[in-house]
Amino acid sequence: MNYVETKYFKINEPISLESGRELKNVEVAYETYGELNKDCDNAILLLHALTGDAHAAGYHEGDKKPGWWDDMVGSGKAFDTDKYFVICSNMLGGCKGTTGPNSINPDTGKEYGLTFPVITIEDVVRVQKKLIDFLGVKKLTVAGGSMGGMQALEWALAYPDMVSHVIVIASTPRLSAQSIAFNAVGRNAILSDPNFNNGDYYHGEKPEKGLAIARMVGHITYLCEEAMHEKFARRFQDKDSPNFNFDIDFEVESYLAHQGQTFVDRFDANSYLYITKAVDYFDIAKKYGSLEKAFENTKSKYLVISFSSDWLFPSSQSKELVNALMRNKKDVSYCEIQSPCGHDAFLLEYETQTKIIRSFLCLQ
Amino acid sequence: MSPVNDHYIKSKGLHLNYSIITDMVETGATVLDLGCGDGTLMKMLKDKGVFVSGIDISEDNIVKCLEKGLPVIQGDIDEGLHEYPEKSYDYVILNQTLQSTEKPDYVIKEMLRVGKKIVVSFPNFAYWRVRFYLLFNGKMPKSKILPFEWFNTPNIHLLTIKDFYEFARDNDFKIESKLSMTKAKIRKSLFHRIFDNLFTEEVIFLCTKI
Numbered sequence: 001m002n003y004v005e006t007k008y009f010k011i012n013e014p015i016s017l018e019s020g021r022e023l024k025n026v027e028v029a030y031e032t033y034g035e036l037n038k039d040c041d042n043a044i045l046l047l048h049a050l051t052g053d054a055h056a057a058g059y060h061e062g063d064k065k066p067g068w069w070d071d072m073v074g075s076g077k078a079f080d081t082d083k084y085f086v087i088c089s090n091m092l093g094g095c096k097g098t099t100g101p102n103s104i105n106p107d108t109g110k111e112y113g114l115t116f117p118v119i120t121i122e123d124v125v126r127v128q129k130k131l132i133d134f135l136g137v138k139k140l141t142v143a144g145g146s147m148g149g150m151q152a153l154e155w156a157l158a159y160p161d162m163v164s165h166v167i168v169i170a171s172t173p174r175l176s177a178q179s180i181a182f183n184a185v186g187r188n189a190i191l192s193d194p195n196f197n198n199g200d201y202y203h204g205e206k207p208e209k210g211l212a213i214a215r216m217v218g219h220i221t222y223l224c225e226e227a228m229h230e231k232f233a234r235r236f237q238d239k240d241s242p243n244f245n246f247d248i249d250f251e252v253e254s255y256l257a258h259q260g261q262t263f264v265d266r267f268d269a270n271s272y273l274y275i276t277k278a279v280d281y282f283d284i285a286k287k288y289g290s291l292e293k294a295f296e297n298t299k300s301k302y303l304v305i306s307f308s309s310d311w312l313f314p315s316s317q318s319k320e321l322v323n324a325l326m327r328n329k330k331d332v333s334y335c336e337i338q339s340p341c342g343h344d345a346f347l348l349e350y351e352t353q354t355k356i357i358r359s360f361l362c363l364q
Numbered sequence: 365m366s367p368v369n370d371h372y373i374k375s376k377g378l379h380l381n382y383s384i385i386t387d388m389v390e391t392g393a394t395v396l397d398l399g400c401g402d403g404t405l406m407k408m409l410k411d412k413g414v415f416v417s418g419i420d421i422s423e424d425n426i427v428k429c430l431e432k433g434l435p436v437i438q439g440d441i442d443e444g445l446h447e448y449p450e451k452s453y454d455y456v457i458l459n460q461t462l463q464s465t466e467k468p469d470y471v472i473k474e475m476l477r478v479g480k481k482i483v484v485s486f487p488n489f490a491y492w493r494v495r496f497y498l499l500f501n502g503k504m505p506k507s508k509i510l511p512f513e514w515f516n517t518p519n520i521h522l523l524t525i526k527d528f529y530e531f532a533r534d535n536d537f538k539i540e541s542k543l544s545m546t547k548a549k550i551r552k553s554l555f556h557r558i559f560d561n562l563f564t565e566e567v568i569f570l571c572t573k574i
Binding site for chain 2: 301303319322323326327329331332333334335336337352355356359360362363
């Protein structure tokens with residue numbers, strides 16, 4: 001794939017949010033790959049995970065690294081750009097071009113910070129729908145991993161006539177208490193950073209330590225014991241014996257520190273707070289009365305994929321989703337991919353995923 | 365899960381078997397196919413206007429079913445069908461798979477719970493050629509339907525027509541109908557009916573819970 005660039009779409013009318021509040025002047029950063037066909041029904045909307053962005057595939061000019069799902073998006077790949085019109089946008093509340101807490105509030109001329117309204121996955125999808133309508137898409141496939149899978153589910157339930165295929169990867173219809181707990185630790189790290197300043201830090205020191213710790217916790221949950229052992233075991237970083245102080249001793253410590261540090265350069269702490277909250281709130285069973293009721297009126301074909309070593313969004317939660325669909329006699333397929341990579345597998349195990357997704361989409 | 369080999373898949377026998385089962389199921393019915401393999405039977409049923417869903421353990425078979433546009437769930441039928449409510453399918457099918465399950469009694473019990481009717485087919489181990497093979501060669505029988513060596517066969521619970529009748533009696537389910545096949549033909553002659561267990565190569569049962 002050649003160079004791609006991020007485009008921007010301004011929504012003229014205000015967006016009503018689930019919380020009852022409104023957002024004005026919402027702007028959406030998005031990228032597209034491939035061409036929309038005459039019937040406007042060959043679109044695939046990719047939905048990114050917690051810290052992703054609109055740049056799913058290809059290269060930005062001057063970049064050495066391609067988009068976050070480049071292994072899966074392109075000519076002849078799982079999401080084949082020769083056949084499909086692939087769209088990816090940054091989510092509402094994000095910090096990669098779409099309106100979020102680091103955007104300027106038109107009423108005050110200042111960054112929103114914590115005055116940004118609390119958003120939900122439903123709100124995120126409502127904004128994506130505006131983009132899809134603007135692009136002229138009439139029918140689409142929605143696909144996403146982790147939090148992206150939640151958005152895919154929300155799409156299928158909110159717009160049953162528009163969504164032909166739903167691909168939910170390493171995701172869940174609702175977080176477990178354990179996963180909410182990890183998000184809470186991350187948020188607490190940010191909120192208690194001395195530089196946090198109640199979210200108003202855009203013109204001074206940023207709450208980098210808090211955000212880095214949040215990312216470190218996150219990274220632990222994206223791996224698994226086996227993956228960590230494989231990667232680091234108990235090895236010391238660049239030496240053979242301990243320091244006998246509290247500097248970095250182990251390779252795993254160094255890895256986490258590195259992940260934390262590179263993250264603060266590319267992500268906004270307020271966005272982390274808002275997005276993790278949206279993930280925590282997502283619960284379609286509660287919204288519709290039960291998981292089975294939620295899917296009563298869905299018309300899409302579903303493909304659910306989980307990974308054997310993923311303990312953050314475990315297979316049991318994917319199966320719960322599959323069972324609810326099955327009991328409604330919906331067209332649902334499920335595959336558990338054997339992988340030692342933990343939750344991160346959805347970004348790494350692209351060969352098996354490609355086989356499964358391509359065959360799922362081939363008759364479309 | 366499906367123990368049948370490629371050779372057999374290409375043979376007429378299995379195709380006859382598929383079309384017999386397809387004829388058994390009426391348009392508009394709901395079918396759960398256990399050990400659905402590459403989805404050939406499901407596809408035939410779907411083309412007839414049957415709502416189908418399959419379960420298979422192998423990733424390769426999941427891909428093959430998806431390519432045919434068939435809904436399929438990766439799972440191990442030996443673990444039961446817990447998540448399926450009672451009588452939630454008109455038919456639950458176990459085609460050429462019973463003999464390779466680890467807990468055939470449990471699998472059938474679960475099928476009878478979930479399905480209003482169940483279809484079970486298997487190779488008859490009392491077929492005269494099988495008996496003769498063991499009698500004259502003194503080795504574990506091999507044939508088109510049973511092509512494996514004793515040490516690598518997935519067919520770990522081989523049975524005969526007589527065994528299945530006994531099993532039905534002991535487990536309180538009713539055999540509604542039975543079709544006997546030999547050399548890819550349905551056999552209905554009086555002679556065949558008398559010596560059924562001896563001259564039937566494979567058999568398809570339709571059963572219900574009493």
